Amino acid sequence: MKSYDVVVVGGGPAGLAAAISLRKNGIDDILILERDQELGGILNQCIHNGFGLHTFQEELTGPEYAWRFIRQVEELGIVYKLNTMVLSISPEKVIRAMNREEGLFDIQAKAVILAMGCRERSRGALNIPGYRPAGIFSAGTAQRLVNIEGYLPGREVVILGSGDIGLIMARRMTLEGAKVKVVAELMPYSGGLKRNIVQCLDDYDIPLKLSHTVLEIKGKERLEGVTLGKVDPQGKLIPGTEEFYSCDTLLLSVGLIPENEISRGMGVEMNEVTSGPKVNESLETNIEGVFACGNVLHVHDLVDFVSQEAEMAGKNAAAYVKAHGRRDDKGQVIALTPGEGLRYTVPETLRVTHMDDKLKIRFRVRDVYKNCYVSTYFDRERVMHKKHQILAPGEMEEVTLTRDLLLLYPKLKTIAIRIEED
């Protein structure tokens, strides 16, 4: 059986950044396994601009952002296999993969970085009633068709869900010759970034209907239209608000789900809120030497943060390999808990002995909060308290913990982050 120090599963933004970081931290024996025919992952179909403001201080398109990393991977001579599907990973880190040339093969890794990304929630997950005609796409599928294949999925479009991909596709399809009639969002707030609402909807006079959902799908062969209706705060239809929109296309941008079937198969423990692995400060899962980063860990809105996270995963995996695969859980292990107003935190546990000078705790809030504070509690004591004008579930937030501060609390058991009103 072939073996590598580290196998990175996925050659998207997370996998690329993780591999580069591994190399920069002294690991030579790296293999990236990518299921698509090129590196870059979902960035290849995100041809709009706005990537890289944090990382490169300039605005790049998705393929350009990916290229900056792909070029480094090439220059560093990191080995990768394309068109290669990972079928399973054993708890002993034997990876079974498959491609056309080599067939089915097994690889032994000392450490594994999970970077498989996420998939879109489908119509089925929403259980939207009606017929099942052609013309219903998840936004990302439509994005691939338009941006990679050059085909327009339809001419009259309704979009359900105001996730970023849906907003981006509203503009893309408008520019390519379709009429986007409306974007409906079930929640009373948008799930996407504000800049996308402005640049993708407002610019083209596409109405955004908040607290609206699709009630019915009409059309037996090709979609003929959808009925939208307004819902109350409990999600129940307000009678009399039903409105029919004729359209041949319905795009769904209703959420992303980390793709963790392989992780579950190998026994990685999952966080039910994120649908991603539970990780410690090193982004390491319950299985020693198995790390996770990017959208497989929790769904991000900015690729820059994916790259940062992956860089950290790479660095920590390198340290693990250099320590000859021994994990030390003996010291103080602090639990991080999402308090009032938070959905989750990543990571969930913290070993002060293993952290850098600074550690970013990333989280999402449950609701839209205005003029509030993000407070960090060390057990019962509030140690940080930062004012925010606005917090929204669509935008990932972070709190930075310093090692120096944590060293002052040698008995600390839990850290809770919560949202507090004035």
Place this chain on the structure above:
Amino acid sequence: MYDIMIIGGGVSGAACARELSRYKVKICVIEKEEDVCCGTSKANSAIVHGGFDAATGSLKAKLNVRGNEKMGQLAEELDFPFRRTGSLVICLNQDELPKLQELYERGIDNGVRDLCILNREETLKMEPNLTDQVYAALYAPTAGIVCPFGLNIALAENAYTNGVEFKFDTEVKEVRKLNEGYELHTTQGIFQTRYVVNAAGIYADRLHNMVSKKKIKITPRRGEYCLLDKEAGDYVSRTIFSLPGKLGKGILVTPTVHGNLLIGPTAMDVEDREGTNTTAEGLKQVIEKAGMSVKELPARQVITSFAGLRAHEEHDDFIIGEVEDAKGFIDCAGIESPGIASCPAIGEMVAELLRDKMKLEEKEDFIPTRKGILNPNTLGKEERNVLIRHNPAYGNMICRCEMITEGEIVDAISRPLGAKSLDGVKRRTRAGMGRCQSGFCMPRTMEILARELNQSMPTITKSGGQSQVLAGRNKNEKL
């Protein structure tokens, strides 16, 4: 001039075609859709019922028990997924016990083997996820689950291999009696035939009523279902029924042969014979009622929902046989549940009837077996590598959720009566049927379809007809 034209390519029509293809006779199946298995046969519970439910002496009872017996051998001959998993009808209190007893006795009368009534403990031992309120259950070990697409397609392919012709996208508009035989006026022209088998499912009454004064009436009875992720697939290991009601066998919870969990169906009489739409109330009912049979139904795991129409005949039985006032016109009508279970026996019955009537001779070269699409996941590592070396397309994963390779998709398209659409590929290979519901694989499957069928991408359809997936090129550029 055909000897026999079979109207309808569902399980009944395909089973008749396959059984009749044993004989020296010129047969044609005509189907209004682009593929076989497009009506009732594609959207049902996929259960091979034990046979205790239908009234003793009815065709439903007789053919169900006979069909169930034959299903194992048929699955071996034609290589489609079938598992004899058993079924449980559960009752929730002592008052319902007599009804269970009644089912048991009817089952014995119908000739169902190995039935028994289990007490609460025995039932829960078998199915620990059943509701705590379970009081007793009727256990039918002979019941099973089948892939309805696999069954239907296997029957059709084998019939085709044995010389049966198939015409798709051909809808019968009118049936005229000739001096000898019939003339079918269709959307693709006029055809003459000596005998007609009316296996038109939800439309069988219309065809019957074109040739007979003794009218029959089929009511589309809609059943809505939810399909759950494979992660929930082992929630129960047998088909769980609640006690049957007036409109059917109630909402069941069952594993599928492919490892998902299926819940449903509702039962709602509708006007529209194409009314396969799901409804908010229906889906709600499915989840609520299924939740009464098992505890903590993982309803979050729903990956898709669908609806099918049962061809319900007003006297609640199958109508199979020559129409009294229309010689040579054989009805195969009112085939609702237990139609899937019965189809091997339906085919046999119709074939024997026509054999005797037409004095048909058996072929010497009838091929009783058919090989299904190879599923590489069933192979060991070495075998699989031999396969990939021989045909690298089997090393190219297309559908990640169901682990379907390019090799399987190409096979589905290029085999006899091959797939012509995304749904055709899906029913044959399961590509696109998994948890992402074709989000990732749809563009790639379309490319393979376009390449193999030598068509352009925008002509590829979801399910034939006007169901094109794409509107054209970006910027409305010419193709």
Place this chain on the structure above:
Amino acid sequence: METKHLICINCPMGCPLTVEMNGEEVVRVKGNTCKRGEVYGRKEVTFPTRMITSTVRVVDGISSVVSVKTREAIPKGKIFDGMKELKGIKIKAPIQIGDVILANLADTGIDVIATKNVEKR
């Protein structure tokens, strides 16, 4: 005095901006948290511009289209003129990131460039 309400798009903060105007002249920008917000506010009410990203068809390449962008933002009013000019363009592979696909889009003086490498088939 006239005021216009905008949302700053420079970063994910999305600051709500209020631009006070006197006729055509910007008097003050409020609500921004950084300098870029002020610049955006001033520009957005006087001379709004946008990047266009799209695809054009590729001949003899390993992919059938290549993604492109305007090298810089173009006047907002020129977006659809620009898209019209991109219609029907076919580029022969190989293509490198940064290759000029179309010069001077819709008379803006701004070129359209490739944002992805496409190798020859």
